[in-house]
Amino acid sequence: MDRAHAQSLDATDPLARFREAFVLPPGVIYLDGNSLGPLPKATPGRLAAVVEGEWGQGLITSWNAAGWIDAPQRAGAKLARLIGARPDEVVVADSTSVNLFKLAAGALSLRPGRKTLITESGNFPTDVYVLEGVCALAGATLKVLPSDEVVSAIDEDTAAVVLTHVHYKTARRWDMAGVTAAAHAKGALMLWDLSHSTGAVAVDLNACNVDLAVGCGYKYLNGGPGAPAYLFVAERRQAQIRSPLSGWMGHAEPFAFEDRYRASADIRAMLCGTPPILGLAAMEVALDLQLEADPRAVETKGQSLCRFFIELVETRCAGHGLALTGPRDMAERGLHVSFAHPDGHAIVQALIARGVIGDFRDPDIARFGFSPLYLSHAEVWDAVEILREILETRAHERPEYRARAAVT
């Protein structure tokens, strides 16, 4: 195990060419693409064309002439190819939180006799919070259960089970096909949050018979800070589902300006307000890039990076108190790796000061993401060497690394 071994792994990397497609600041090893993906080099030029050309010169006519009005569906059709969906089953719109609200309420509309939503405790907070909001307004009950009680709790009152496919802290990956089938066995719907999956692990929603899904544009998909999110509604659910966020873009004929809402018969019924064109433009650049890579190759390389990182940390940093959280089996996890350590926060700060950017999650989790499009095994080696030096010199115990600040 040495740096030459890492380089030999990189020598056969089928995705190596993608690194050149990203802006990666010198001196930085970026292990936080699971929180905010880096800037694709093609994005600034495309944004300038949209802003200076389409907006500046085209003005209002660009809604039609530049195809702005179709951007949510156009980007959705691209995204669909990454998650095993049909082009007309996905739109890019709003935030993950807002989309989750639409689909959780939509699930209640699809199961009118049922009044319970189920999720797991420790799910990404906004997922639980949004489900609380849906249930409070709709008069439904939210059950927040430990992960090992979720499946057995599904019953005839369950409208939907709502889970994040890859856990934001532990990276534990749910069995998408198995849990979806368990929900269906009780007549419940399945709603997956793919925020930590898409662009990382291979997802095939229709092969798993999934009903509903949402996900985030700014993590592994590299759509930019606060990028528009996406949502999926299986074609067989589109005729019946009702979004409570019945804004004009969801109307069957938005520009007929009818007096009353009449939902679009297709996925556009899940749109709400005017689409955010700047964010969508950046998102489309990122999706076009992602689509050049085979999702299976992406997952395979990411698993190799994660396996290598875990192995290096557990051997070269042994005895310093870092404990892997989440499963060790790559088939049961996503592409970020979390180690618990009592000084987790300070260690992450010391790493950032040395150019290794990961992040920290309460109470004691140092989290590192291994985005396959731009990272190399050599960088993993270098990152672990820096971690080892920090731990061996106790650099993380310096006072400047003790301060706590909000990090997303």
Added chain:
Amino acid sequence: MDRAHAQSLDATDPLARFREAFVLPPGVIYLDGNSLGPLPKATPGRLAAVVEGEWGQGLITSWNAAGWIDAPQRAGAKLARLIGARPDEVVVADSTSVNLFKLAAGALSLRPGRKTLITESGNFPTDVYVLEGVCALAGATLKVLPSDEVVSAIDEDTAAVVLTHVHYKTARRWDMAGVTAAAHAKGALMLWDLSHSTGAVAVDLNACNVDLAVGCGYKYLNGGPGAPAYLFVAERRQAQIRSPLSGWMGHAEPFAFEDRYRASADIRAMLCGTPPILGLAAMEVALDLQLEADPRAVETKGQSLCRFFIELVETRCAGHGLALTGPRDMAERGLHVSFAHPDGHAIVQALIARGVIGDFRDPDIARFGFSPLYLSHAEVWDAVEILREILETRAHERPEYRARAAVT
């Protein structure tokens, strides 16, 4: 009445210098800033700095280092100065439709014994549609009434009256203080949609004792296509109001990752998902520019442009069947002017072909917006001359102007 008179009006325009702050394509007279405002010249540079610097180089650290996380409140505090609100009463976030959903549901939460929302028929469609969605999910009743029946219908079951301050078609302006007082007299709350007001007519929410408001960023505010919208909650309502869209950015401590939702005690409780940084950056540039102009001077100039346009159309285009819709008294209207004409759609298309960009609204409305920051009386003169030529030569009857396309 000649072009020299128009030029004499422009000679004393206190806002003349603002024209240079916008990109205005040569050969275009842009009378659609009420639908999509033009590009401020400062926007591309700022966006490039955010994208290439803050995102590209700063990566995840920019959430704190570049102040991204505070952008909704920072932009909100700027917007507050345009609408007579306090800095901590406004956030910029989501779309107008989504914000209306939050506040309409929030109004029901503030008036738990009441189960009716009131709006007017002919209101901008998304407003009615969103209220339908809120009521369906919350088990409330929506009354959609002719404008002259709205005030008399307010009763002890009315949770809120929801109106658009300036009507999107007729430009008729509601008496904000009077209707708000009438709602309060019955214990109801008042929620105004300011989409066609802010940046055009002077608005003073707190002087009118308004409870709640929403509005759009991409019309007179020039925030760009699909710009983030804004919402206002009067300070006295902030402790009790509950947004059903309880995403993590509305939590009292978003980065504490608590298991259950605990709403922020301030305006941040109205936030939901991760803020759209690109859209917010463009919005802040536009707000900084707007804040350089006195809102009273903006309204005064806009009224002069509208009055001049109406006068010119009614004299120089007399006998061609154009009929002003909405009030003639400037105190009762906003800054767009609509004329009904059986060939309204074709006339707008013929004007666009000649570089005069307005828009069309069903069934027969040719609509023209007079944004005060960049338009001149000379342009109004020129636009009406082109309109006169079209009507006199019947140019609008050519087949190419008959086609109908969706226009926002």
